[in-house]
Amino acid sequence: MSGKTARLSIPGAAAELELPVLSGTMGPDVVDVQALTANGYFTYDPGFVSTASCESRITYIDGDRGILLHRGYPIEQLAEKSDYLEVCYLLMYGELPDAGQKKRFVDVVMRHTMVHEQLQFFYRGFRRDAHPMAIMCGVVGALSAFYHDALNITDEEHREIAAFRLLAKMPTLAAMSYKYSIGMPFMYPDNTLDYASNFLHMMFGNPCEKTKINPVLARAMDRIFLLHADHEQNASTSAVRLTGSTGANPFACIAAGIAALWGPAHGGANEAVLTQLEQIGDESRIPEFIARAKDKNDPFRLMGFGHRVYKNFDPRAKVMKQTCDEVLSELGLEKDPLFRIAQKLERIATEDEYFVQKKLYPNVDFYSGIILRALGIPTNMFTVIFATGRTIGWIAHWHEMISASYKIGRPRQLYTGYTPRDYVPIDRRP
Numbered sequence: 001m002s003g004k005t006a007r008l009s010i011p012g013a014a015a016e017l018e019l020p021v022l023s024g025t026m027g028p029d030v031v032d033v034q035a036l037t038a039n040g041y042f043t044y045d046p047g048f049v050s051t052a053s054c055e056s057r058i059t060y061i062d063g064d065r066g067i068l069l070h071r072g073y074p075i076e077q078l079a080e081k082s083d084y085l086e087v088c089y090l091l092m093y094g095e096l097p098d099a100g101q102k103k104r105f106v107d108v109v110m111r112h113t114m115v116h117e118q119l120q121f122f123y124r125g126f127r128r129d130a131h132p133m134a135i136m137c138g139v140v141g142a143l144s145a146f147y148h149d150a151l152n153i154t155d156e157e158h159r160e161i162a163a164f165r166l167l168a169k170m171p172t173l174a175a176m177s178y179k180y181s182i183g184m185p186f187m188y189p190d191n192t193l194d195y196a197s198n199f200l201h202m203m204f205g206n207p208c209e210k211t212k213i214n215p216v217l218a219r220a221m222d223r224i225f226l227l228h229a230d231h232e233q234n235a236s237t238s239a240v241r242l243t244g245s246t247g248a249n250p251f252a253c254i255a256a257g258i259a260a261l262w263g264p265a266h267g268g269a270n271e272a273v274l275t276q277l278e279q280i281g282d283e284s285r286i287p288e289f290i291a292r293a294k295d296k297n298d299p300f301r302l303m304g305f306g307h308r309v310y311k312n313f314d315p316r317a318k319v320m321k322q323t324c325d326e327v328l329s330e331l332g333l334e335k336d337p338l339f340r341i342a343q344k345l346e347r348i349a350t351e352d353e354y355f356v357q358k359k360l361y362p363n364v365d366f367y368s369g370i371i372l373r374a375l376g377i378p379t380n381m382f383t384v385i386f387a388t389g390r391t392i393g394w395i396a397h398w399h400e401m402i403s404a405s406y407k408i409g410r411p412r413q414l415y416t417g418y419t420p421r422d423y424v425p426i427d428r429r430p
Contacts, residue, residue, distance in 0.1 A: 230393030304366030
């Protein structure tokens, strides 16, 4: 509580309403509008762009200044000095682990990477050409049928067990979705590998030979997971919280997050980047697409530039660009036609006055899409990998909500339909 109040005067109301103003540790103050309901009013905020739906201590974003903090730590520092599983520990427990805590955490995660053997039969119910995200929605939601021994959400130990299972098994399920789509045998996890290397092993290995993982590519994969780990109250995280507010089991909640992430306006951005690069096709066509992007009468927009939240620059993009350069160099792909188009677009966006003035800088999706393609990952798997990295953020927000006092989510509406009218028998209708 800030001690301040906002006064709301509504014509026809008996008196002015006094609404408390709340202050967080960072960010703008918020007006507590809960008292409106008792006085017969709701707020109207399509998209909830001006509404704080919860109180959280996990992630803070300042889009105007290009700041992203996880538990207070800048994302740039975490990406440079940490790794994905350490960030997972940070998001779950609120502090960075010491050496012993990290070892125990990593050991638990890596010991639970295998999934129930009967799950492979579940996959066979899908068509081979099914989209991997469709498979993930179904399989993750079905985990509660395989791991129903720890589903009491009021029990903190059960919540922790579910969290470890989701974090450990998500890469396995993601890789299985890919292997199933191309008709190749599922690869069992190799628990001697780190989290990212193990995922690449399950994606690209085969039972006939030992998998060789390039450490540069494994580090790139780890950074992609890390840079997508959490992003505050976005659509999919809000879906997880809303579903969790009903008391639903954690697997159902994460499946809801996956379904929300599948939307092209949310998780499909890096896939859209690659689709657009392929649409451009040749460097000679770049000026045509740049001109369209500048034409205010053309609905076309250049994918991977600018961000809804970040009005300055995406703090994740700088790290992802560095990783992108490392991967392309390691694989000798600097002269690949598609990557040359991407590099030229990047130069134009950082030098052209139109893009600079409007702050349309390359964002994390621009670089992550290029990296994933370089790794040999098909575009229909991009959002699955996003979901794999984001799982820990969903878990952390779900756990934070369940651990505190919460109410079932119940948004209101501005009704604009018919007023009451009488039923007319069918033979008397015009």
